[in-house]
Amino acid sequence: xxxxxxxxxxxxTFSAGGLAMGFGAIGAALGEGYTAGLANEGLSSRPEKSGxxxxxxxxxxxxxxSAAIFALVVAVLLLFLDPGAPYLLKASAVLAAxxxMGFGAIGxxxxxxFPAGQACLGIARQPAVSGTLTxxxxxxxxxxxxxxxxxxxxxxxLMFTDFSSMPLAPTWAALLGAGLSTGLAAIGSxxxxxxxxxxxxxGIARQPVxxxxxxxxxxxxxxxxxxxxxxGLxxxxxxxxxxxxxxxxxxxxxxxxGAGICMGFGGIGPGLGNGLTxxxxxxxxxxxxxxxxxxxxxxxxxxxxxxSTAIYAMVVSLVLIFVI
Amino acid sequence: xxxxxxxxxxxxxxALTIAVVIAIVCFILAxxxxxxGLILGAVFSIANFIIMGxxxxxxxxxxxxxxxxxSFVSIxxxxxxxxxxxxxxxxxxxxxxxxxxxxxxxxxxVILTEHIVNLIQMKFRKTQLL
Numbered sequence: 001x002x003x004x005x006x007x008x009x010x011x012x013t014f015s016a017g018g019l020a021m022g023f024g025a026i027g028a029a030l031g032e033g034y035t036a037g038l039a040n041e042g043l044s045s046r047p048e049k050s051g052x053x054x055x056x057x058x059x060x061x062x063x064x065x066s067a068a069i070f071a072l073v074v075a076v077l078l079l080f081l082d083p084g085a086p087y088l089l090k091a092s093a094v095l096a097a098x099x100x101m102g103f104g105a106i107g108x109x110x111x112x113x114f115p116a117g118q119a120c121l122g123i124a125r126q127p128a129v130s131g132t133l134t135x136x137x138x139x140x141x142x143x144x145x146x147x148x149x150x151x152x153x154x155x156x157x158l159m160f161t162d163f164s165s166m167p168l169a170p171t172w173a174a175l176l177g178a179g180l181s182t183g184l185a186a187i188g189s190x191x192x193x194x195x196x197x198x199x200x201x202x203g204i205a206r207q208p209v210x211x212x213x214x215x216x217x218x219x220x221x222x223x224x225x226x227x228x229x230x231x232g233l234x235x236x237x238x239x240x241x242x243x244x245x246x247x248x249x250x251x252x253x254x255x256x257x258g259a260g261i262c263m264g265f266g267g268i269g270p271g272l273g274n275g276l277t278x279x280x281x282x283x284x285x286x287x288x289x290x291x292x293x294x295x296x297x298x299x300x301x302x303x304x305x306x307x308s309t310a311i312y313a314m315v316v317s318l319v320l321i322f323v324i
Numbered sequence: 325x326x327x328x329x330x331x332x333x334x335x336x337x338x339a340l341t342i343a344v345v346i347a348i349v350c351f352i353l354a355x356x357x358x359x360x361g362l363i364l365g366a367v368f369s370i371a372n373f374i375i376m377g378x379x380x381x382x383x384x385x386x387x388x389x390x391x392x393x394x395s396f397v398s399i400x401x402x403x404x405x406x407x408x409x410x411x412x413x414x415x416x417x418x419x420x421x422x423x424x425x426x427x428x429x430x431x432x433x434v435i436l437t438e439h440i441v442n443l444i445q446m447k448f449r450k451t452q453l454l
Contacts, residue, residue, distance in 0.1 A: 021403075029399065051327030058328055058377050059435055065376075066432050072403055073425050076410040135439045142436055 005086045012091035016098025017078040020155070023102030024071020024109075027190070031064040031113025038117030042124030052123050052130050059134065060116025063141040067108040067148040067190070074101040074155045081159075089163045092172035096179025097155040100236070103183030103264075104151020104190075107271070111144035111194020118198040122205025129208045133201055136215060140197025143222045147186030147193075147229040147271075154182040154236045167246035173253035177260020178239035181317070185232025185267025185310075192225035192275020199279040203286025210286040217285045217296055221278025224303045228267035228274075228310040235263040235317045242321065259320035266313020273306035332377045336370045338438070339430040343367075350423075361413055361420035365427020368409045372402050373431045 003011070039057040043050055078098060083090055119137035123130045158175060200218035204211050239256055247253075281299035285292050343366035350359030379398040382391075406428060413419035 025399075025403070054380060055327045055331045058331060058380060062373060062376065062435065063432055066429065068403070069406060069428060072406055073410060073428070076407050077414070077421075080411050080414040131442075135443055138436055138439045139443075 005088050005091075008088060008091045009083050009086055009094070012095045013078045013083060016094045016096075017075040019095075019098040020071050020078060020101040021075035024075070024105035025068050027106035027109025028065050028068035028112075029109070031067075031109045031111065031116070031194075032061045034110075034113040035060050035064060035116040035120060039120035042121045046124040046127070049124055049127050052127060053120050056123055056130065056134055056137070057116070057120050060112075060119060060137055060141065063138060063145075064109060064112035064116055066145050067105040067112065070148050070152045071101050071105040074098070074152060074159075077159065085164060087164045088168055089166060089171055089175070092175045093158045093161070093163055096175045096177075097158040098179075099176070100151045100158065100179035100183040101155040103180070104154075104186035105148045107187035107190025107192075107194075108145050108148035109190070111190040111192070111197070111275075112141040114194040114198030115140035115144075115201050118201035118205070122201050125205045126208060129204060129211075132208065132211055133204055136204055136211070136218075137197070137201050139215070140194070140200055140218060140222070143219070143226075144190055144193045144197060146226055147190040150229050150233045151182050151186045154178060154233065154240075157240055161240065166243070169246065169248055170244050170253035170256055174239045174242065174244055174256035174260075177257045178236040179260070180257075181235040181239065181260040181263040181267075182229070182232040184261075184264025185271065186229045188268035188271025188273075188275075189226050189229035190271070192271045192273070192278070193222040195272075195275040196221040196225060196278035196282055199282040200286075203283055207286050207289070210289050213289055213292045214282055214286050217282050217292065217299070218278070220296065221274070221281060221299060221303070224300065224307070225271055225274040225278060227307060228271040231310055231314045232263050232267045235259060235314065235321075238318075238321055255320045255324045259317035262320065263313050263317040266316075267310050270307050270310035273309075274303045277302040277306060328377045328380060332374055335431055335434050335438075336373060339366055339370055339434045342434065343427060343430055355420075357418055357420040358423045360418055361423030362427045362430075364409045364413065364419050365424040366430040367427075368406055369428050369430045369432075372406055375402055375405070 035057055039053050042053050074097065078094055115137040119133045122133045158179060163171060196218050200214050203214045239260060244256065277299050281295050285295050343362050347359035347363050350356065375398065379394060382394050409424050409428065413421045413424040
């Protein structure tokens with residue numbers, strides 16, 4: 001059985017479509033399930049507020065589902081869009097697009113579930129601030145979607161950029177590396193941002209007067225949590241737009257692929273770690289408003305230290321791209 | 325479940341109104357595929373939101389096995405539904421693909437915009453009171 005270029009591209013697009021939607025559905029489903037679980041907890045403690053809790057759950061789940069809709073859009077584009085002129089590099093590009101979107105949607109889906117669930121529980125605790133809780137939940141969930149949007153941008157770039165003039169080797173590996181870099185790095189940042197947003201909803205429900213300080217700390221914490229995903233995006237852009245000299249040596253292909261893998265995996269831990277720091281900081285700002293400044297400073301110092309591992313990963317990636 | 329119906333009604337009517345207004349502007353400016361794509365995406369986004377809301381009580385009011393089954397059918401059904409406008413806009417040139425994708429996020433955009441506008445109004449009122 002011999003495969004021509006068009007068949008290879010078709011094989012790659014179908015696999016990529018499956019990967020994009022299959023992995024992309026994981027996070028949103030977990031996030032939505034978590035929301036419904038905490039809504040049940042809230043309902044059992046205050047059944048008379050079922051209307052408000054259901055309403056918040058519906059809105060929260062709709063937002064948490066955005067990451068899966070991004071994945072769906074990319075998957076359908078991969079499956080139905082005309083791939084254009086067939087060249088073998090296209091197969092690598094579409095496969096990378098599927099990986100980027102599939103992995104990239106996991107963290108955001110899970111992360112958006114945390115504020116939605118905590119807001120449902122918070123409405124049961126403090127029905128008087130249900131409006132504030134929903135607004136805070138929506139802001140937190142929206143920020144959580146940023147890494148999934150980065151992944152979608154990379155996926156679309158990989159699908160629609162014309163690589164026909166590039167040499168097959170080592171560009172095939174660079175494109176796969178680009179997809180993995182943003183896709184994997186987005187997992188930690190998406191989930192980490194969600195942890196901070198969840199603690200924010202919990203904090204407002206415990207102490208409604210803390211809303212201003214809690215929201216500010218949440219946004220600062222989330223912004224730092226997104227940094228590893230931004231590093232991942234940066235490495236992806238470098239890998240997509242760099243012109244690598246043609247080389248048949250396998251080692252030349254492994255360098256850009258390794259760079260993508262390094263930044264992708266290297267970004268998961270710091271994204272989650274920063275989120276864990278922000279979660280605790282936000283939680284304690286709500287309980288100890290007077291010490292907001294000190295808590296925010298400690299959070300930022302802790303996050304900077306946690307971030308250093310992502311910086312190491314980025315440095316190694318850059319060495320793999322430009323030095324080796 | 326009156327609260328859910330009210331929420332559905334509020335966001336769906338708002339999403340459809342915004343989509344229609346933008347589509348009319350697109351038609352006037354002779355960007356027909358843009359307008360058509362936006363309406364197509366928005367209609368399916370609304371249908372997805374309504375099914376999500378309507379199956380919510382079904383998912384909660386039964387035993388575990390039935391609730392799990394309904395949830396699975398709901399998720400797969402809704403994703404399949406959302407794929408229809410995308411496939412249509414890829415195959416038919418009268419619908420713009422980018423506009424269809426934007427339309428698919430119409431409900432989410434309306435929810436976020438409404439709350440952000442409320443937040444800004446609240447802050448503005450507070451500053452005026454001070």
